Amino acid sequence: MNDTPAEEEPVLAGVPTGTSRQTAEPDPVVDFARRWTRAVIDTSYVPMSRPELWDFLTARTRRLLNALLTEHHDGEAAAEVGAELVREHVVAPEALRRTLLLLGSALPELAARVEPGTVVPAARRLELLASLAAGFDGAARDRVLAEQGVIQQAVLNARDAAEEALRSSEARFRAVFTSSALGIAVVGLDGVFQDVNDSMTVIFGVPRERLLGHHMLELADPDWVDKLRRSDRALLAGDTERFAVDVRYTTSEERTVWAQVSAALVTDGAGEPDYQVVLYSDVTDRYMLQAELRRQATHDPLTGLANRTLLATRLQDALRPVPGNRRVGICYLDLDGFKTINDSLGHPIGDDLLCAVANRINNTAANHGALAARMGGDEFVVLVADTDGPTRMLGLVEHLLDEIGRSVRIGGHELNATASAGVVEQPVAGSDPEQLLREADITLYRAKEEGRAQWVMFDSERNAAARRRFRLSATMPAALDRHEFFVEYMPVRRLSDGRTVAMHADVRWDHPEYGELGAEQFVGLAEATGAITRMNDWLLRQACAHAAEWVRRLGTEAPLVTVDLSGRYFRDPDLVSDFREILEETGLPAEQLRLAVPEQALFDEVGDPADTVDIVRELGAAFVVRDFGARYTESRRLRELPVTSVRVTGQYLRRLSEGPRPDPLDEHLVSSVISAAHLLDMTVVADGVDTAEQAQRLRAMKVHAVQGACAGEPVSALEVPELFAPSG
Amino acid sequence: MTDPNRLPADVDLEKASAARCYDYYLGGSHNFEVDRELARKVESRVPHVKPLAQNNRAFLRRAVRYCLDRGIRQFLDLGSGIPTVGNVHEIAQERAPEARVLYVDNEPVAVAHSRTILEGNDRADALQADFDSVEEILASEQAGRLLDLSEPIAVMMVALVHFVPDSAGPRETIRAYHERMPSGSYLGFSHVTHEGYPEFTQSIIDLYADSSNPVVSRTHAEVAELLSDFELVEPGLVYVPEWRPDTEEDRWEDPARSLVYGAVGHKV
Numbered sequence: 001m002n003d004t005p006a007e008e009e010p011v012l013a014g015v016p017t018g019t020s021r022q023t024a025e026p027d028p029v030v031d032f033a034r035r036w037t038r039a040v041i042d043t044s045y046v047p048m049s050r051p052e053l054w055d056f057l058t059a060r061t062r063r064l065l066n067a068l069l070t071e072h073h074d075g076e077a078a079a080e081v082g083a084e085l086v087r088e089h090v091v092a093p094e095a096l097r098r099t100l101l102l103l104g105s106a107l108p109e110l111a112a113r114v115e116p117g118t119v120v121p122a123a124r125r126l127e128l129l130a131s132l133a134a135g136f137d138g139a140a141r142d143r144v145l146a147e148q149g150v151i152q153q154a155v156l157n158a159r160d161a162a163e164e165a166l167r168s169s170e171a172r173f174r175a176v177f178t179s180s181a182l183g184i185a186v187v188g189l190d191g192v193f194q195d196v197n198d199s200m201t202v203i204f205g206v207p208r209e210r211l212l213g214h215h216m217l218e219l220a221d222p223d224w225v226d227k228l229r230r231s232d233r234a235l236l237a238g239d240t241e242r243f244a245v246d247v248r249y250t251t252s253e254e255r256t257v258w259a260q261v262s263a264a265l266v267t268d269g270a271g272e273p274d275y276q277v278v279l280y281s282d283v284t285d286r287y288m289l290q291a292e293l294r295r296q297a298t299h300d301p302l303t304g305l306a307n308r309t310l311l312a313t314r315l316q317d318a319l320r321p322v323p324g325n326r327r328v329g330i331c332y333l334d335l336d337g338f339k340t341i342n343d344s345l346g347h348p349i350g351d352d353l354l355c356a357v358a359n360r361i362n363n364t365a366a367n368h369g370a371l372a373a374r375m376g377g378d379e380f381v382v383l384v385a386d387t388d389g390p391t392r393m394l395g396l397v398e399h400l401l402d403e404i405g406r407s408v409r410i411g412g413h414e415l416n417a418t419a420s421a422g423v424v425e426q427p428v429a430g431s432d433p434e435q436l437l438r439e440a441d442i443t444l445y446r447a448k449e450e451g452r453a454q455w456v457m458f459d460s461e462r463n464a465a466a467r468r469r470f471r472l473s474a475t476m477p478a479a480l481d482r483h484e485f486f487v488e489y490m491p492v493r494r495l496s497d498g499r500t501v502a503m504h505a506d507v508r509w510d511h512p513e514y515g516e517l518g519a520e521q522f523v524g525l526a527e528a529t530g531a532i533t534r535m536n537d538w539l540l541r542q543a544c545a546h547a548a549e550w551v552r553r554l555g556t557e558a559p560l561v562t563v564d565l566s567g568r569y570f571r572d573p574d575l576v577s578d579f580r581e582i583l584e585e586t587g588l589p590a591e592q593l594r595l596a597v598p599e600q601a602l603f604d605e606v607g608d609p610a611d612t613v614d615i616v617r618e619l620g621a622a623f624v625v626r627d628f629g630a631r632y633t634e635s636r637r638l639r640e641l642p643v644t645s646v647r648v649t650g651q652y653l654r655r656l657s658e659g660p661r662p663d664p665l666d667e668h669l670v671s672s673v674i675s676a677a678h679l680l681d682m683t684v685v686a687d688g689v690d691t692a693e694q695a696q697r698l699r700a701m702k703v704h705a706v707q708g709a710c711a712g713e714p715v716s717a718l719e720v721p722e723l724f725a726p727s728g
Numbered sequence: 729m730t731d732p733n734r735l736p737a738d739v740d741l742e743k744a745s746a747a748r749c750y751d752y753y754l755g756g757s758h759n760f761e762v763d764r765e766l767a768r769k770v771e772s773r774v775p776h777v778k779p780l781a782q783n784n785r786a787f788l789r790r791a792v793r794y795c796l797d798r799g800i801r802q803f804l805d806l807g808s809g810i811p812t813v814g815n816v817h818e819i820a821q822e823r824a825p826e827a828r829v830l831y832v833d834n835e836p837v838a839v840a841h842s843r844t845i846l847e848g849n850d851r852a853d854a855l856q857a858d859f860d861s862v863e864e865i866l867a868s869e870q871a872g873r874l875l876d877l878s879e880p881i882a883v884m885m886v887a888l889v890h891f892v893p894d895s896a897g898p899r900e901t902i903r904a905y906h907e908r909m910p911s912g913s914y915l916g917f918s919h920v921t922h923e924g925y926p927e928f929t930q931s932i933i934d935l936y937a938d939s940s941n942p943v944v945s946r947t948h949a950e951v952a953e954l955l956s957d958f959e960l961v962e963p964g965l966v967y968v969p970e971w972r973p974d975t976e977e978d979r980w981e982d983p984a985r986s987l988v989y990g991a992v993g994h995k996v
């Protein structure tokens with residue numbers, strides 16, 4: 001290959017030190033070594049660079065020259081050189097041939113140049129070559145044997161290592177197979193179990209014999225067989241390298257097992273599919289836990305019914321737009337008087353009752369293919385995702401109310417629960433879930449108002465009124481802050497002399513949206529929501545302040561002021577301190593004040609006079625009993641109280657003035673109320689008296705005073721003193 | 729000694745092994761008749777296969793010495809084969825006795841052989857692993873003992889990657905090594921090509937097709953692409969006789985006849 005050797009500077013050792021001569025005339029020994037190098041360098045790989053080989057062979061050339069020039073050499077040196085060549089991996093027979101040719105032809109000549117006049121005998125030259133060849137061959141033979149020994153040993157070692165690895169891997173596999181908690185099965189290409197470990201028998205509760213020889217698809221419930229079969233086919237077809245699918249299996253004892261099945265195909269030496277290793281991981285607990293968590297997320301923990309979340313989901317599904325005229329029904333249920341049961345019998349009983357009721361609701365709903373959900377507290381919703389009109393929906397509602405109404409025995413108590421229901425049944429089209437629930441809720445509210453243990457069907461007009469009431473009650477507290485309420489005074493006229501003796505404080509609401517509203521439009525709501533307390537407090541302060549002003553302006557001519565207080569406010573323990581404080585602040589003499597309250601507000605639960613009554617009496621104020629006559633039989637107890645008058649009102653009063661003659665029954669009712677009042681030594685004030693005719697008749701019946709249109713139009717507080725101006 | 733994640737490889741003496749054929753071309757006797765039979769067939773079609781192999785081996789020597797001259801003292805020799813003569817540890821430890829060498833081959837006999845001749849040398853060892861198991865190799869006990877990846881290293885892939893088909897992703901594997909090599913490291917690389925003498929290369933491909941190590945030839949551009957993460961030191965990617973020959977006499981008149989490209993890459 002190195003056919004065009006580029007001669008260059010000889011390098012290195014062995015070169016005679018005469019430097020000037022070196023460039024002019026190359027050392028013949030070095031020159032010889034280079035030829036020798038060129039002859040052998042590509043016969044085998046020599047792990048030296050060419051210059052290193054030059055050096056190596058230069059030194060060997062000198063040793064051979066020495067031997068050649070020595071008269072009695074024994075061939076030892078030449079044999080040594082031969083062996084050294086082999087040691088440096090000049091090992092090829094071709095290298096020996098070329099070496100012998102070169103040495104045989106050129107060495108004597110070189111000797112003559114190095115030692116002029118030397119004549120080497122032919123025998124000595126042959127002896128040298130033969131010795132070198134023998135040394136080379138011996139070393140080469142040793143080397144070959146040694147290398148063959150090494151490679152054989154390497155093969156043995158590699159085999160040992162491979163066998164050891166195989167053994168330990170088999171042992172490992174066996175250990176894994178027997179001790180693994182995973183079910184492991186060796187399955188033939190036909191899907192039949194060839195071997196299974198003990199865990200398989202534990203997981204599936206089946207003895208080995210029942211598995212061996214059986215098909216792997218037998219360990220899956222019918223609904224899961226297809227999935228498993230598809231996965232396994234893809235594996236066997238080489239479409240996938242492995243698969244993992246979750247499969248359900250029901251044991252002969254009806255136990256549910258969830259297994260994650262994963263499989264890999266094992267190929268033989270030729271790369272052909274041989275068998276499959278299938279792993280079964282028991283994930284039953286995980287599944288059960290997931291199912292339980294899913295259930296917990298969507299179910300009410302107390303009753304086990306669906307919760308709001310699940311209801312919302314189902315409602316969403318039910319309202320998904322579909323072609324056709326599908327309808328949806330919602331029944332909003334609320335137990336009547338549940339709070340009373342909870343308060344009187346305790347929460348554990350209350351909870352048990354809720355569970356019992358929930359259970360009945362659930363069963364009834366389920367029988368109708370409906371979903372029952374607990375909204376919280378004692379509120380339930382039943383959703384019928386597909387109704388065929390109000391009739392069947394109401395059938396379900398009645399069934400529900402009947403079921404709830406059946407008495408239930410809890411902890412020794414025989415309880416009779418009832419529920420009210422708001423029902424909405426309408427086409428799916430145009431319904432939205434929130435609105436549907438709200439409408440049902442509002443309708444339920446109406447059902448409660450109109451009497452309990454009944455259902456009310458949603459009606460959009462009545463709903464509008466109900467919604468307005470909600471709006472009013474919701475905005476009332478803020479309206480108080482914004483001073484949207486004001487007080488008007490109705491004159492109370494004494495019939496005997498036509499004088500105005502008192503002013504009745506009437507609260508009104510200047511509503512920004514609905515205009516001016518009378519008390520009848522919001523006081524009831526305020527009672528229901530509790531806003532009445534603040535409102536009465538405000539009203540009392542206003543009225544007292546106004547009346548105090550009248551006293552300052554009119555002195556003894558000043559009229560009394562009557563203020564209607566709700567029973568709820570009257571029983572409020574804070575009233576006492578508020579009451580004192582208000583009188584002090586406004587400076588109103590207490591005797592100028594008449595508190596108009598419902599009769600039963602004057603008594604506590606056991607029928608004794610309420611504590612507040614004494615305080616009021618002490619301070620010197622007096623009471624007017626509102627709507628007197630509702631319960632005559634108990635009226636006697638009023639006798640001991642500081643009640644100065646009673647107020648009567650109602651349709652029968654109004655009818656007194658209608659027609660040429662009053663209806664005898666109305667006349668009798670009024671007259672008996674008035675008589676009762678007189679017997680109690682109280683004056684009677686009639687409310688809602690609009691005409692002089694009415695007033696005349698009432699006067700004849702000994703009614704003391706009237707209020708209403710015939711007594712004068714309502715006026716503001718500022719206008720009151722004008723009514724009493726001493727104009728005459 | 730056995731890697732639990734690896735199923736034992738077969739010790740198959742029925743098929744010729746590229747490593748043992750290589751040993752034969754270099755003049756070694758670490759081979760069996762099955763290897764020599766293939767090697768002789770190759771020699772009949774590619775008469776200069778021995779000088780060709782020797783040249784490749786000489787390239788390894790020059791590349792290792794180049795790295796030693798630049799201060800490298802640790803070597804990872806991938807696809808080391810049957811280390812008949814002129815092994816990396818001999819080249820390195822002759823000049824720098826402290827140099828450390830880890831040989832890697834996937835052929836169990838080659839690894840067992842390496843272990844035999846390395847007995848008593850505590851600065852060199854052999855590991856059985858696949859070329860593309862980069863993390864496995866670098867995380868091995870042997871690598872932990874011999875290599876320090878915070879210092880520059882020389883990774884040798886001499887006459888190796890032409891046994892790696894494109895489907896095995898050699899480009900990605902080389903990149904993975906590159907990523908793990910500290911800056912200042914070197915890569916020694918040689919690879920068979922068919923560009924100069926397609927008939928010779930085709931003969932080798934054909935004859936090796938049934939051996940344990942089929943051959944893939946690549947063009948200069950393809951080999952350059954494999955090495956593109958590295959900066960190639962002078963003279964770049966050339967036929968091996970042209971890569972920094974020891975003397976002018978070592979240059980070949982027709983370097984393309986060597987059939988092998990060689991290069992040393994530098995990770996800057």
